Amino acid sequence: MKLTEFQIQELYTFTKKKGIEYIDLQDELVDHLICAIEDELSKDPTLTFETVFKAEYKKFGIFGFDGVLMDRTVQLEKKAYRLFFKHFIQFFKIPKLFFTISLFLGIYYLMTFSNLLEIVYYGVGLTALAIMLYNIHVLFNDVKDKSRKYLIASQYHLLTRLSSSIFYWILIFPLTVTDGTLMENLYVSSAMLTFVVLVVLISRAQLENLKTYMEENYPVSA
Numbered sequence: 001m002k003l004t005e006f007q008i009q010e011l012y013t014f015t016k017k018k019g020i021e022y023i024d025l026q027d028e029l030v031d032h033l034i035c036a037i038e039d040e041l042s043k044d045p046t047l048t049f050e051t052v053f054k055a056e057y058k059k060f061g062i063f064g065f066d067g068v069l070m071d072r073t074v075q076l077e078k079k080a081y082r083l084f085f086k087h088f089i090q091f092f093k094i095p096k097l098f099f100t101i102s103l104f105l106g107i108y109y110l111m112t113f114s115n116l117l118e119i120v121y122y123g124v125g126l127t128a129l130a131i132m133l134y135n136i137h138v139l140f141n142d143v144k145d146k147s148r149k150y151l152i153a154s155q156y157h158l159l160t161r162l163s164s165s166i167f168y169w170i171l172i173f174p175l176t177v178t179d180g181t182l183m184e185n186l187y188v189s190s191a192m193l194t195f196v197v198l199v200v201l202i203s204r205a206q207l208e209n210l211k212t213y214m215e216e217n218y219p220v221s222a
Contacts (some may be wrong), residue, residue, distance in 0.1 A: 001041040001045065002044050003034055003037060003049070007049055008030065008034060008173065011029075011030045011034065011053070012030055013183055014057075015029050018064055018065045018066075019065065019066065019069075020069060021149075021150065021152035022150055023149050023150055023218075024151055024152055024218075025072060025151045029065060029068065030135060031054070033056055033057075034041070036052075036056045037049065037052045040050065040052045040055075040056070043188060051135065058159050072151055073151070073154065076151065076152065076155055077155075077158060079155075080155045080158050081158075082204070084203075084205060084206065087205060087206070088198060090168055096133060100194065100198070103194050103198075104190055104191065107120065107124060107189075107190045107193050108190040109192060110185055111186050111190060113191060120193075121189055121193065122170070124196070124197070125166075125170035125193060125196060126170070127181065128166065128197055128199075128200045129163065129166050129196075130164075130195045131200050131204075132159075132163045132166060132203060132204075134199050135203065135204050136156070136159060136160055136163060139211075140211055141213055142212050142214065142215075144156060144216055146218060150214070150218060152213070152214075153214055154221075155206070155210055155212065156210065159203045164204060165200060165201075166200075169192065172191075174218055176205060
């Protein structure tokens with residue numbers, strides 16, 4: 001037994017009433033409910049839509065749709081971090097390993113000039129941070145807007161928080177360790193700056209992939 005358009009709209013209205021604002025999650029929940037309700041009504045035509053609907057909603061447990069939202073959010077965060085780690089590892093495998101080594105040695109060489117130490121450290125760090133912020137807040141406005149409408153676009157916010165972490169590690173952390181002498185350890189400082197540059201490159205790649213996915217699957221803002 002197929003549900004009517006009016007009944008399907010009731011399901012969408014109900015999901016919104018329960019606090020699910022993300023369009024993609026609404027679609028997922030409504031599709032699940034449609035299949036479950038139609039299956040039950042086909043088995044027993046004497047049942048009513050309202051009875052079956054209430055029974056199916058109870059199966060979501062005491063947290064209702066909020067439990068699904070939390071679960072999907074955790075899944076997306078884990079996926080984003082897995083992809084980041086996967087891309088990060090690639091920079092320590094051939095052929096990208098050559099780029100990583102060259103980057104580290106280049107930064108280390110420049111920092112061996114004592115008069116350039118802080119200039120290189122903060123110059124590279126702040127440039128990387130500026131590029132990260134530019135990528136997030138300028139190049140990906142469309143994803144930023146859609147992140148309020150589609151749960152999958154919430155990965156954008158993970159990279160926003162990451163940029164804040166970079167700001168801390170580059171500008172604040174070195175000053176809190178042995179009165180800023182951490183920067184005098186050229187190996188550690190070069191490694192930190194190399195890591196920051198890799199983070200920027202990886203984050204940009206992830207944002208580009210997310211932007212492409214959103215454009216292909218949600219080309220028109222809802």
